[in-house]
Amino acid sequence: MTPLEILAAAINGKPAPRIPIFCNLLDQGARELAMTSKDYFSNGALVAEAQLKMLKRYGHDNVWSLHYVGKEAELLGCREILFANDGAPNVADFVIKSLDDISRFEIPPDITQVPAWQSVASCLQILKSEIGNTHPICAYVTASTTLPVILMGMEKWMELFLLGPFELRDELLRKCADFFHQYISALRAAGANVLVYSSPFGSPYFLSPDKIKKMVLPWMKHDLEPGGVADVVYYCGMAPFNNVIDLVFDELHITKHYTSPLDDLTTAKRIINTRGLTCGVIDDIKMIHWTVEETRAEVKRIIDIGKPGGHFLFGNGVMPLAVPEANIRAMVDAAFEYGGLE
Template sequence: MTPLEILSSATTGSPAPRIPVFCNMPDHGARELGMPAKQYFSKGEYVADGQLRMLRRYGYDNIWSLHYVGKEAELLGCREILFADDGVPNVADFVIKNLDDIAKLEIPADITQHPAWQPIADSLRILRSEIGATHPICAYATASTTLPAILMGMDKWMELFLLGPFDVRDELLRKCSDFSQQEIAALRALGASVLIYSTPFGSPYFVSRKQIEQIVMPWMRRDLLPGGSENLIYYCGMAPFNDVIDLIFDELHITNHYISPLADIAEAKRLINTRGLTCGAIDDIKMIHWSAEQTRAEVKRIVEIGKTGSHFLFGNGVMPLAVPEANIQAMVDAAFEYGRLA
């Protein structure tokens, strides 16, 4: 079976020889090609090449089209990204510097015509051509309720979200939701077969359950209204969200859940059961200091809890560049070994 077929089997619960094994390393391609990060992310061809090389090196199942989260801010007017060769690119120029800027914010009529979209499109076309028929191609889309954090900074967004003025907050959320709808549709059209729907504000770790029910869920429903929830994975940036899994099923109809390493994986598997896909993630921050043996032991623990009854995927968060290569390979090898189903 191909990795894409194995993922489909895990999602539906049909027989397969093993569980899917994901490894998420969007920032490692520059090192793989021996390029500065700024140069690497400047062209979709470089990103696709780096991702394909790492897929061959480590042998996991999925591949990433994500450049960096700040790319979404660039599509909305960010003029400067801070690149670092030992870390994640980050927004250095907030689009929204004061509340008056929210009224001035304009969502492009077609984000695919924006120059900042071209590298994303180029990388996805290459990946679809090279391995689209055999491997899951992952893309990343930020939920409307989280997108303002990269447009104005987390502190200012939390203040606006919680304290208002609420008409201004909702104006911003409407514009962000319009963007989210476009982005999800464009990524699907380019061949992304797995969409990571990133919604830290959909976790009780950030806001209360009541706020999730009353504020966050309605906007996320709007994000997903045009194309539905097929092939989406609910992801809260490694924040735990077991307490709202049933709510996600009921309100968003998302059946694939990327469980935080801070959450109880056994409880998550019990809650999701055979209704959808439980994605168990290792704490790859701790992997920086673990030995290969410690890494293997943690993979074994997660997989043995999750694979019972199938409907399970093993993965990591966003692998830090500081994690030793030996630990990455140990993680992947152990997931294949312990993830056998037949």
């Protein structure tokens, strides 16, 4: 079976030789090609090349078209990204610097014509032609209620979101939702087949479940309605969300859940059960200082919880660059070893 077929089998509860194994390696690509982060991310073909090389090196199931989270801000006018050779790039120029900027802020009529899109498009074009029929190609889309964080900063967005002025907040959300519709559609058309819907404001770590239901859920529905959710994975940026899994099933109909290491996996698996896919996620920040043995033991613990009954995927969060290569290798090898189903 191909990795794509193994993923489908896990989602649908069908027989497969093993569980799907996701290994999310983003910033490691620059190291793989011995380049600076800035040079590496400037060219989508390089990102695709590194993703394919790392896929070959570790043998996991998925690749990523995501360059860095700030890419969406660049598509919307951000002019400066702070690159770092020891970690993830950071948005350094907020598109919305004051509340007055919200009315002037415009979504491009066609984001595929924006220069910042071209590297994403070329990356996806290569990945699709090389492994599009066999492997999950992941893309990252930020929910409309979270996108303002990279446009104006978390501090200002939290203030606007909770304290208003609410007309301005809703105007910004409408624009962010318009962008979301364009972006997810463009990613699908370019070849992404796993859409990771990043919605930290849909996590009870950020807001109470009641506020999520009243203030965030309507926007999430609006985000996802046009294209459906068949290829969508619910993810809260590593924040826990066990308390809203039922809500996500009932209201958004998303069946794949990329859980947080801060959530209790046993509980998540019990709630999701055979209704969908539980993605058990290792705490890869701890992997920075773990030994190979500690890494393997944690992989085993996670798979022992998730594998019985099927409908389970093993994965990591966003692998920090400081994680030793030996631990990445140990994680993937242990996932293959303990994740067998035959």
